[in-house]
Amino acid sequence: MGKSIICETCGEVYEHLAYSWNMVPSQHRQISSTLWDTWQKLENNQIVSYRMAPEQNLSVVEGNEVNEFAAFCKFKGLVLDVGCGPQPWPAYFGSPSMEVDFIGVEPLAGDVEADYVKLRAFGEYLPFQKKVFDHVIFATSLDHMVDPFVPIAEAKRVCKPGGQVNIWIHEKKPEEPRPERSPEWYERLECPTLAEDVFRFTRITFDNLKSLLQHTDLKLDGWHELKRGEYRTSFFVRAIK
Numbered sequence: 001m002g003k004s005i006i007c008e009t010c011g012e013v014y015e016h017l018a019y020s021w022n023m024v025p026s027q028h029r030q031i032s033s034t035l036w037d038t039w040q041k042l043e044n045n046q047i048v049s050y051r052m053a054p055e056q057n058l059s060v061v062e063g064n065e066v067n068e069f070a071a072f073c074k075f076k077g078l079v080l081d082v083g084c085g086p087q088p089w090p091a092y093f094g095s096p097s098m099e100v101d102f103i104g105v106e107p108l109a110g111d112v113e114a115d116y117v118k119l120r121a122f123g124e125y126l127p128f129q130k131k132v133f134d135h136v137i138f139a140t141s142l143d144h145m146v147d148p149f150v151p152i153a154e155a156k157r158v159c160k161p162g163g164q165v166n167i168w169i170h171e172k173k174p175e176e177p178r179p180e181r182s183p184e185w186y187e188r189l190e191c192p193t194l195a196e197d198v199f200r201f202t203r204i205t206f207d208n209l210k211s212l213l214q215h216t217d218l219k220l221d222g223w224h225e226l227k228r229g230e231y232r233t234s235f236f237v238r239a240i241k
C-alpha cells in the first residue's frame with residue numbers, strides 16, 4: 001500500500017501520488033451526477049488538447065497575453081493557482097523569485113513532476129485553512145468548473161483579508177464564424193450533454209463575472225481588457241477580499 005495521511009479533525013484519508021498528494025475528499029469521489037459526468041467528459045477532451053496542441057490550450061510559453069496577466073496581478077507573498085494545469089510551471093508565474101511562493105491545485109496533478117508545490121484537488125474543495133493566501137488566481141480555469149460560484153466562494157475563504165482574487169477569462173462573441181477547417185483530433189471530440197462546447201460548460205462573460213463577485217461579496221478593484229481580434233477579448237480581473 002502507498003503512503004497516506006489521515007486528517008485528525010475529520011478522519012479523511014489522503015493518498016500519496018507519484019509526485020503529489022491526492023487531496024480530493026471522498027465526498028467528492030462519491031458524487032456521481034449528470035453534471036459531474038459531463039465535467040469528466042470535458043476534462044477528457046481537454047487532456048487530448050493538451051497533448052495535441054499544448055501551446056494553444058495551456059500557458060506553457062511566455063507571450064503577450066501571459067506576460068500581461070502576470071504584470072496585471074503583480075504576484076507577491078503566497079499565491080494559490082486554482083486549475084493551474086498539468087504543466088510543470090505555468091508561464092504566467094514568470095521567473096522564480098524570492099518574493100513569491102506558488103501553490104497549485106489541479107485535478108490532473110500528481111502523475112508528472114512539477115517545479116513547485118502542486119496538489120491534486122478541486123476548486124470546489126480547497127484543502128487549506130481560511131485566510132492563508134495573498135492571491136488566489138484562476139487563469140482561464142473558472143469556466144471549466146461545474147458551478148463557478150462555488151470555487152469563487154472557496155477562493156474568498158482561503159484568501160487573507162485585503163488579499164486579491166485574480167481571474168483571467170476569455171470572452172468570445174457568439175457570431176464568430178466557425179473556422180473552415182479544424183485539426184482532425186479536434187473534429188473527433190464530442191460535445192457532451194449540458195456543455196456549450198467540447199471544453200466547457202459555458203463561457204463566463206465579464207458581466208457574469210461582475211455579478212458573481214458581487215454575490216460572493218468580493219470587491220471589484222480593477223480590470224484590464226485585451227482585444228484578441230474581432231471576436232475575442234481577454235479580461236483580467238482583480239477583486240479584493
Ligand SMILES: C[S@@+](CC[C@H](N)C(=O)[O-])C[C@H]1O[C@@H](n2cnc3c(N)ncnc32)[C@H](O)[C@@H]1O
Pocket residue numbers: 043046057058059060082083084085086090105106107108121122123124138139140141144145146
Ligand atoms: C484551460 S486550463 C488552464 C490551465 C492553466 N491555468 C494555464 O493557463 O495553463 C483549465 C484547467 O482547469 C482545470 N480544472 C477543471 N475543473 C477544475 C476544478 N473543478 N477545480 C480545479 N481545476 C479544474 C483543468 O484540469 C485544466 O487544467
